[in-house]
Amino acid sequence: MNKEECILFSGGLKGAEAEFGANAERLGIEEVNFTFDGHNIIRNRGLRILNHEELKLGDVSLEYVSRLMNRRYTNSPTFRKILQSIWYQINNGQEIYVIGEILEDKTVKGGTGWGAEFAKLCNKPLYVFDQKRDSWFNWKNLDWLECKKGAEPVISHIHFTGTGTRFLEENGKKAIAGLFERTF
Numbered sequence: 001m002n003k004e005e006c007i008l009f010s011g012g013l014k015g016a017e018a019e020f021g022a023n024a025e026r027l028g029i030e031e032v033n034f035t036f037d038g039h040n041i042i043r044n045r046g047l048r049i050l051n052h053e054e055l056k057l058g059d060v061s062l063e064y065v066s067r068l069m070n071r072r073y074t075n076s077p078t079f080r081k082i083l084q085s086i087w088y089q090i091n092n093g094q095e096i097y098v099i100g101e102i103l104e105d106k107t108v109k110g111g112t113g114w115g116a117e118f119a120k121l122c123n124k125p126l127y128v129f130d131q132k133r134d135s136w137f138n139w140k141n142l143d144w145l146e147c148k149k150g151a152e153p154v155i156s157h158i159h160f161t162g163t164g165t166r167f168l169e170e171n172g173k174k175a176i177a178g179l180f181e182r183t184f
Helices: 016-026 052-057 062-069 077-092 112-121 170-183
Strands: 007-010 030-035 047-049 095-100 126-130 135-140 143-146 159-164
Touching (some): 062 077, 095 170, 112 135
Parallel strands (some): 030 047, 095 126
Antiparallel strands (some): 126 135
């Protein structure tokens, strides 16, 4: 993998996204952070502010997302823009890495969960580091498979997405650093 050809797609928020970005920057990997006016982000490197027309391209039915995710979401304009910007992250990455928590219903906790579900719908390679279980999981054949120690994921596409929880724990930081170290 030639890191000069790679691009990390993310959102620049505190937590997992900021950590993915910091690791990319440390290694000289290009970074694109999708956001919108008024959104509070941490990373400004590779900032891509989406206008209202671009955001509309990533629009999704909140009713559909609520049913898919087995939870209710607010109908606020800001939340809708967050979902729309996540669409860009997932749409641009060919391989998706998420830090968070896999729930019993096989969805990922929080807003990050929409990104993971969209990756499933697009049939993109999807890996989640579950901070509670302290392990990487890969979505295969309608279920999560735990990656064995020594067989954790390696980035294999030059366009990849790194996203996840704002509540990044130490093991999540180590998982992100390990992903970059194994790859580059």
